[in-house]
Amino acid sequence: MLLQISEPDNPVPKSAPRRAVGIDLGTTHSLVATVYHGVPTILLDDRGRALLPSVVRYAEQNIIVGQEALEMQSRDPANTIVSVKRFMGRALTDLDDMRQFPYQWLDTLGMVRLKTRTGIKNPIEISAEILRVLKERAEAQLGGVLDGAVITVPAYFDDAQRQATKEAAKLIGLDVLRLLNEPTAAAIAYGLDQGTEGIYAVYDLGGGTFDVSILRLSRGVFEVLATHGDSALGGDDFDHRIFCWILEMAALPPLPAEDVRLLLTLSRRAKESLTDNNSVPIIAQLSNKQNIDLTLTTETFTEITAHLIEKTLTPIKRALRDAKLTKDDIQGVVLVGGATRMPQVRRAVAHFFGQPPLVNLNPDEVVALGAAIQANALVGNRKNDDDWLLLDVTPLSLGIETMGGLVEKIVPRNASIPLTKAQDFTTFKDGQTALAIHVVQGERERVEDCRSLARFELHGIPPMVAGAARIRITFQIDADGLLSVSAREQTTSTEASIVVKPSYGLDEAEVTRMLEESMVYAHDDMKARALAESQIETDQLLELTKHALKEDGDLLSSEEYAAIEKALEELLHCRNSNDVEALRRSLAHTNRVTSEFAGRRMDRSVQKALTGKNVHNVV
Amino acid sequence: MRDYYALFSLPRRYTVEREALTAAYHRAQTIAHPDQTAFADEESKRRAINESALINEAYHVLKNPVSRVRHLLQIHGADLAQGRLSVSFLEEQLDAREAAENALQNGDQTRLNDLLNALRRASLQRQIRLAALLDDEHISREALRQAQNIALELQFLERFADDLDEKSGL
Amino acid sequence: MAIRLTPSAVKHIQTSLSKRGKGIGLRLGVKTSGCSGLAYKIEYADEIHPEDVQFDSDGVLVVVDKKSLLYLDGTRLDYIREGLSEGFKFENPNVRAQCGCGESFTV
Incomplete structure (x- = not known):
């Protein structure tokens, strides 16, 4: 055909x-x-x-x-x-x-x-x-x-x-x-x-x-x-300043955890209150029954937090x-x-x-x-017509550790992302088949002053005379700002395999534990989701069947028509209950009851399709 | 090597209109950026990252006066690294660097600003001469040779200015 | 590339598109139908949908939605003459049974 x-x-x-x-x-x-x-x-x-x-x-x-x-x-x-x-x-x-x-x-x-x-x-x-x-x-x-x-x-x-x-x-x-x-x-x-x-x-x-x-x-x-x-500067620090002020003003010794939390909470409330008021009372009773009764003015607050704003x-x-x-x-x-x-x-x-x-x-x-x-x-x-585009940057310079604990910058800060940057390396020993690279982020000259990102180990470098290998390492930062690395030995075109050891990542055992624990709590979520999904399926089936009855209801005998309508009524009733099982059963039942009808509809549409055809076109 | 001018359909000259470059850059990214392929297959996503990264590189190379001239020279078969600095230029630079060191140590902000302004003027002078040499379709070998030298001077001046800027301000 | 067009198919598509005056390419797919359940679909493509995969075949843009691609992978599309009629024919290595009317198939 x-x-x-x-x-x-x-x-x-x-x-x-x-x-x-x-x-x-x-x-x-x-x-x-x-x-x-x-x-x-x-x-x-x-x-x-x-x-x-x-x-x-x-x-x-x-x-x-x-x-x-x-x-x-x-x-x-x-x-x-x-x-x-x-x-x-x-x-x-x-x-x-x-x-x-x-x-x-x-x-x-x-x-x-x-x-x-x-x-x-x-x-x-x-x-x-x-x-x-x-x-x-x-x-x-x-x-x-x-x-x-x-x-x-x-x-x-x-x-x-x-x-x-x-x-x-x-x-x-x-x-x-x-x-x-x-x-x-x-x-x-x-x-x-x-x-x-x-x-x-x-x-x-x-x-x-x-x-x-x-x-x-x-x-x-x-x-x-x-x-x-500054990824360590925020509103919390303003709360903390008030907390320190309270400790000072009330001449408090180191406090137990509950009292620390209490005072920090009060500090936050005080900060928020000072947005609309000139002064705010700070009243509390510590766990040792000691009473705190202070008043913080906007003036004092501004003074003790001026350095944070300056920052x-x-x-x-x-x-x-x-x-x-x-x-x-x-x-x-x-x-x-x-x-x-x-x-x-x-x-x-x-x-x-x-x-x-x-x-x-x-x-x-x-x-x-x-x-x-x-x-x-x-x-x-x-x-x-709603066409717009976002072009972002990477906030920190990317560098590699070189001799003497120094950093060689390979990507400058505020470079547009996505970006790729290639850098060539070579071996320093005859027959060397592996290479280690330490990647850091930051603006400083010394490795110890920057953030360690990961150590990449390259394996599978074909053994050569020292200095002969040309290993091209390609650093890529994607649109999320995340780094990935690939390596290729240029003279022999071999892809080196890379083992990444993220400095702040998690080991496998930990990941397994996290997943298992999250399953326990996920069980309840799953039930709720199953219900939601069945309800959507039900709505669709109700819609489609009603439409079908309207269009091709004449294909059914009056008993068959009534049976389908009854099934739909039941389905609607179950849909609004919270019983997943009952809803699922009702859905299955409705599908069974309407399958003969569906078959007849299909035959009708094939008939319609074929009758319009020229006899030569049908093989 | 990729011709970044061709990538953006811009005339191959030293002088590049900022507006035209930005518009071309935005247009190119609107098509290539990974955000346009959020639901595509892995291969398309990979290609998008590479293409988008290339466009970013091209934009920044053409935007910066030093990387631009380096790129343009390469297209014409020349090389900025082949340039030569005159003795008088080198002497001038040494003096300026010494003056800068002193000013930094003494925290003499006025002197530092003066030096920075002088550097900017010197840089602009080089850029004007590069435009005169490299804005034509056909560039003689002599013009290329001169351009290499001036480009190298420009690189020196810009690096010095960046360095000073970084150390002095904050 | 997952779907191939023969030169004859490419030529016919290009002609059809220019006659029609608009459209970005060809959309191929499968849809549910009569006898054995699935039938091929060939349409003009006017836009690209989020689930689509695109191929370029000798200058013709072929668009297929992800689900259809599962069935169409490895298919060759030809434009031929059979007796008095002419039209497109799919050669799909995935196809197992062919229904009597020749229109639908099972994979």
């Missing part, structure tokens, strides 16, 4: 738009958003709240995430993990002041780990619990499994911190469409909201990180010109310099992050740039909204 080219029958068989979300995995709060009917929208929890406190508590029987966990902080400090983002991709030696965290740290190599009542936990699995809650919230409201998510990270996050974020998503089966830098996400939300071209600065002071990015928006292209920051100005100047711009070139300044609500922050920014910052979008929500917009685009949902 020979075929002809026909006109496309359905204009864009657009199955329902894909389900994609943007997730702001913040130090203090996390949010999830989606683009709904073309509008970026934050998804609220069942109490109508947008913000999910990034707090995870390991209780006796279960894991509690969010507001409930936050409230138990002071009573169960060792098992209630707060600000886990600060520990992602970090080792014990990286954390400045251990005393401010009441956790049981373990002295291990690589990424930090802590001990809870239900076992050893690492930051990846703790973050995964937060992501899990957001994923479930989204799936419940969007009616099905997510096709992917864009997760935001501070622009200044290094490779280890980014990898850890991606691992956390992987642990709960969430497909990461892109890791998006937080300031860039905010720029997208603002840029598309305002629609004005120009050069913008984004000042993002979150709970634990500070980023500043300079972007140009022109003809629908968001181009990041430079980004700088944020340096990255701004560096970013401007790298972008080869001056502050006068900046058309608008966007503030992101709850901490930018502090009046002294707003004043400092306005003063530096000589213009009032843009604050129309909610600083807590803007990052999640921007991420949702990008998720929507990546998943193929956007319309043709």
